Amino acid sequence: MSFVIELITSCLPCFSTVPELKINKARFKILKLLGEGGFSYVYLVQASNGGLYALKKIRCPFGNESVKVAMKEVGNYKEFKSPYIIRSIDSSIVQEADGSKTVYILLPYFDNGSLQDVVNKNSVNNSFIEESDAIRVFIGICRGLQSMHRHHVNNNTNRYTLQSSSIPNLKRSLQKSSSQKINGNRNSTELSEAISFAHRDIKPANIMLSKDGLPVLCDLGSCTRAKMNIKNRAEAITVQELAEEHCTLPYRAPELLDVKVGDKLDEKIDIWSLGCTLYALLYGMSPFEREEQENGASMNLAISSGNYSFPQQPQYSDGIKDLIKMCLIVNPSERPSIEKVLSKALELQG
Template sequence: MSLLDIFGSCFPCITSKTPTLKINNAQFKILDLLGEGGFSYVYLVQSQSNKGLYALKKIRCPFGNSNFKVAMKEVDNYREFKSPYIIKCIDSSIVQEPDGSKTIYILLPYFENGSLQDIINNNSVNNVKMDEDEALRLFIGVCRGLISMHRHQLSQNYSMTAVTDDALGTTAAMLDDELQSGAQSSIHLTNLHTEPEEHNPFISETDRLRASSNNNNDSSMEGTELSDTISMAHRDIKPANVMLSKDGTPL
């Protein structure tokens, strides 16, 4: 089966002569299949308007509402964070299929430099070591992204709808499949969990006491910075999930 035949089977509305896709009135040309999992695919696409390259993630939701909720939570998470060390969703679209199932498309940045795992693999093949200063810079960047998640202030339109552990486990397995297939899309924000502030190991006892004191002293206050934040755990930090921008910023 040719590459265009694969595209045609994945996107029934696309002819073999013109592998393109429209997302919210924006037209994209499909260039390559970067990776795939149990219910998702990641494509390299090019914008027909600005000729820029992007990663397009397609998630099929054939098994009912639970999988759809997990996929929509992934979209919410991509949109929620504003940190320069966390990848942002560029656009998304939901398509109702003729059989009643739904397909979600998520347009993400494409990282030509690949992931930190790619650098580790290349260094291993070439028998070279990463410079200590460079390793420290990347480590600090990852930590800054985690700080943004552990001390995050929710936007007003963010949904705190919970998803079941079974659904999260299914999605985590899908992401592992994608990574093993060599997907070069982004850091995955699907398997996020929220934890109450009092159980957050990243908040010191001094901070907890300060927040408690502030709340007790003035009950009319809308809340301190700590009481307005929520902790989110990624739970899948590894080199393959750390992408590198053109300027070397880890995301």
């Protein structure tokens, strides 16, 4: 079903203009710009009933190729059915007057903000997160990544709306088994094969917090099928350029810094970023940002060599530091699976 988005500007004397939009008969007021990057903009919008949502606008100025990339992101927001991964509410593509196209994605709004907001607040207040809280959040992130890394493609999945105020009982979900069977019908034999996806830009700013204070993976623009064999130089250059554009350097895995012919990339990229994210939640920045700030090291060299250290303050247990260390192994083939990381985190939670 196609959705028509109509931008309306009310222009009444003595009143400031209030931009509005209409999606499938539902009208929204655009309240403010939440963020932007490249050709994307995210706005806070309000429905007629007062509900708040995030609207992502993606400009596609380079023809069909940029439209294809944007529509891939739209597909990502519909792909995963996990309370730890954001899902879109609606989407639409609009033809602009200049011939270019714009893609709109309506998403839940999380008024508790992101993990980066937590990191920033702690930095300003010279405070730190309790280890138990960090482990609890970390387990939720692992659950989300596990859904991606062990994903089952289901072409018969119905769309559903995920509201930030009505996310399923995440605390109860934490107790569920790490693997869930997906029941298909007689026409969905493809469900028998798990296909690994990787987020490829895990960082505190891309992890929102529900009203329960538990994590939801967001910004699926870089999410793609995880396993990739680099067959030629052109592929290597393309993958590295995409990584430079979409994967934030302080959280980027070393295998994405210098992609070579013959390399095999997989979901272990996310495991590295997961370790960096936990470190940042504890100490206020990525371990390689700290290495650059404290020792004047090249961040690229620090990442590629796995060179980092733990500050003396605040003090955390050796167990949580070991959890970070097991993620930050330079050789991706030696990094643990998401199941092993999750198991270790659950042990620490007790």
